[in-house]
Amino acid sequence: MSTTIRDITSADIERVIELDRRLTGTPRRNYHEKRMAAAAAEPNSFVTIAAADGPVLKGFVFAHILDGEFGGTGPVGVVETIGIDPDQRGNGLGRKLMAAVEEAMRKRGIRELVTQADWTEHAITRFFQSAGFELAPRIVLERGTGDVSDFEAPLAQQVRDSDEVDLSDPSGDDYAALSRDRVPVRSLTEADYPFIVSIDRKVTRRDRSTYYKRKISEVTKESGVRVSLVAEVDGLFAGFVMARTEYGEFGRAQATAILDTIGVDPANAGHNVGRALMSQLLTNLSSLGVEKVQTQVAWNSFDLLRFMARCGFTPSQRLCFWRKLN
Known part of the structure; x- marks a missing residue:
């Protein structure tokens, strides 16, 4: 029977989940169900393609379009899962699936594909090489969530003005002992959208409102656990960090969270807003049982790299790949 390349339908989901479990050893039902729901809600932002012999699915690929993720400067197609x-x-099914993704991305005006893989995953890295991918000029950074003692206290603590703190007591919690330098942090909500867009426009000089509209929907509605945060200074919106768990892109385990973007109002530069957000994010993730957080940074984003290094991030064992589409 000849192989048909077509869009994935709701009838394929159980086969996708089972095939992915065979390949990864991990059941990721929630990831696939949420991805299918997101694709149905925003079909122009997602590409979900199947390779099938009659009614039997033999392979699949999930990809989506992002504009601004990880500090990017333009829309790209992200190949996140292929099985x-x-x-x-x-039998060439992988190449056929990738060709279908490329064609779908070209029709949407996308001229660049990106993806990731662990450097030890030789089969998938060989596949990307054969598909025309090269190493991308980006670095995957990561750090554990279990120990935030390397952060200056109490950047993520929320202490009421009425709380009495004995600064002379060395036996107390260091986070509380320096709470006079605190930056209040709270959960991000949909109502924060205009403030996030405003800060991002100040920093990037670009209008990425569409990206943030989708991203806020993702982190507040689609993600199983809400971990994105907002910092305030004197009661005013000062910065944000957007992160998520549970999706499992690029074959990651659910014990890894993804840091998508962080932004601080230039008016609050030097007020430790970024470190407050990062400290609280790591604390929250640790309490949820998430072991580490990863992000991507362009190799020449030196200010951001310095900030991430100060926050304890180091290069991971993952590689970034990209391919230019003609």
């Missing part, structure tokens, strides 16, 4: 039935490997 081929082990019994069908060597």
Whole structure:
């Protein structure tokens, strides 16, 4: 029977989940169901393609379009998951799926594909190489969530003005002992959208309102656990960090959270807003059982790299790949 390349439908979801479980060893039902729901809600932002012999799905690929993720300067297509039935490997299904993704992205005006893989995953790195991908000029950074003692206290603590703190007591919690330098942090909500867009426009000089509209919907509605945060100074919006868990892009385990973007109002530069957000994010993730957080940074974003280094991030064992589309 000849192979058909077509869009994934709701009838394929169980086969996708089972095939992915065979390939990764991890059931990711929630990830796939949420991705399918997001694709149905925003079909222009997602590409979900199946390779099938009759009604039987033999392979699949999930990709989506992002504009501004990880500090990017333009829209890109992100290949986040590709799976081929082990019994069908060597039959060219992977190349057919990638060709379909490329065609779909070209029709949407996308001229660049990006993806990731662990450097030890030799089969997938060889596949990306054969598909025309090269190493991208980006670095994947990560750090554990279990120990935030390297942060200056009490940047993420929320202490009421009425709280009495004995600064002379060395036996007290260091976070509380320096609470006079606190930056209040709270959960991000949909109502924060205009403030986030305003800060981002100040920093990037670009209008990325569409990106943030989708991203806020993702982190407040689609993600199983809300971990994105907002910082305030004197009761005013001062900065934000957007992160998520549970999706499992690029084959990551759910014990890894993804830091998508962080922004601080230039008016609050030097007030430790960014470190407050990062400290609280790590604390919250640790309490949820998330072991580490990862992000991407362009190799020449030196200010951001310095900030991430001060926050304890180091290069991970993951590689970024990209391919230019003609």
